[in-house]
Amino acid sequence: MINKILVVDDEPLIRNFLKEALTRLNKQVFTAQNGFDAIKKIENQNFDLIITDIKMPKKSGIDVLKFVKQKNKNAMVIVISAFAKINLAIEALNLGALNYLVKPFSFDTLKAIINKAEEHQDLISENLSLKKEISDCSFDIIAKSFYMQNLVNSIEKIALSKSSVFISGESGVGKEIIAKLIHQRSLRAKNPFIKVNLAAISPTLLESEFFGHEKGAFTGADFQKKGRFELASKGTLLLDEITEIPINLQAKLLRVLQEKEFERVGSSTPIKVDIRVISITNQDIEIAIKNKIFREDLFYRLNVIPIKILPLRERKEDILALAHYFLMKFSKENNKPIKILSKKAQKKLLNYPWPGNARELANMIERTIVMEKSKIIEENHLLLDTSSNKKNLTDQTTIEEGYIGKKISDVEKILILKTLENQKFNRSKAAKILGISTRTLRNKLNIYNIKK
Structure with a gap:
């Protein structure tokens, strides 16, 4: 929860509007008339959030942002910019600003921005908590469950x-x-x-x-x-x-x-x-x-x-801990800043059954780190074949119902035959789908006297 906010703006009208609006949102608000005064306040105390104009005398909002990030890289800063100066807002984002407001803005816009900042703060807290848990683990063993x-x-x-x-x-x-x-x-x-x-x-x-x-x-x-x-x-x-x-x-x-x-x-x-x-x-x-x-x-x-060792779908508590570990590991390997999973992205990971287990999760996280520029990984960034997965689950249920009452060896023989037929009797492809080596498939064909 964001409680303590510093507002930095050289225009009294904007500064007072922000103070009044944020007070209505039950926030404790401090103000500074320019970047120089803001830096002095930041030196002496910590703030949950800093909202600063970009264009100011003495010290600019960019100067404030750089100073804040040197003190605490996880500090949250929102910059204010006129529409004509939007390029400066983009520069601020590249330097680590969380978001930006374009003048003029309404109370509802400000409220939405604050809500997003609080969600980001929750993600940061969760991120740090998982990081501490992972630092206690060794040899790539993530044991949350x-x-x-x-x-x-x-x-x-x-x-x-x-x-x-x-x-x-x-x-x-x-x-x-x-x-x-x-x-x-x-x-x-x-x-x-x-x-x-x-x-x-x-x-x-x-x-x-x-x-x-x-x-x-x-x-x-x-x-x-x-x-x-x-x-x-x-x-x-x-x-x-x-x-x-x-x-x-x-x-x-x-x-x-x-x-x-x-x-x-x-x-x-x-x-x-x-x-x-x-x-x-x-x-x-x-x-x-x-x-x-x-x-x-x-x-x-x-x-x-x-x-x-249980499959990942049967120990869901390990999914997010592993995801965070892979985020740190592959970000470092690819010289990328560590990204954060949004709440919806986390939910998507938890709801997916992970047929490829931790290896599939690792591959997906690495691909996302390489391909996505956003600091926060959203649900749509995670490329999971959920439609295919649902179809497989439906097919599996139908298959299981048809196999009830049969011997395991009979079921295996039918499965091998069906897979071979589906792959036009290409043994290499069938073995890959069945999750066995070509040699094992050949042995099973001999056992079941399958001459295909």
């Missing part, structure tokens, strides 16, 4: 153990960030954190990537190579998209986890290894086990400490 706060607290205990961790959740929820936090908080923090993206490596090369190879072990092995297990010694090995590991390699991985030793490809000499394994997936591991594409005994070995 009770669920995420509990998760971060439990990570402190998990990190100090030696047990394997299995992190699951939808794409974009931050599984890898949680894995890195566990490593950084553990006794292994000074040792390597090695990541293996199982979906990105050819199945024929995966064993060599895992365990390394000796020179001459196979065609093209021109030198000895250490594998990821060896490189991660005394540190942490992250197995990303764990359900993508070929079934024939799963037995070897299980043996390494049990015996804590392995051999390079082309060698019979065992190499002892001391690592902590963290596995992450966005797939339903139970379905993978049921469909015989993932070993149940391997899952039990990896799943000593399970962590399930």
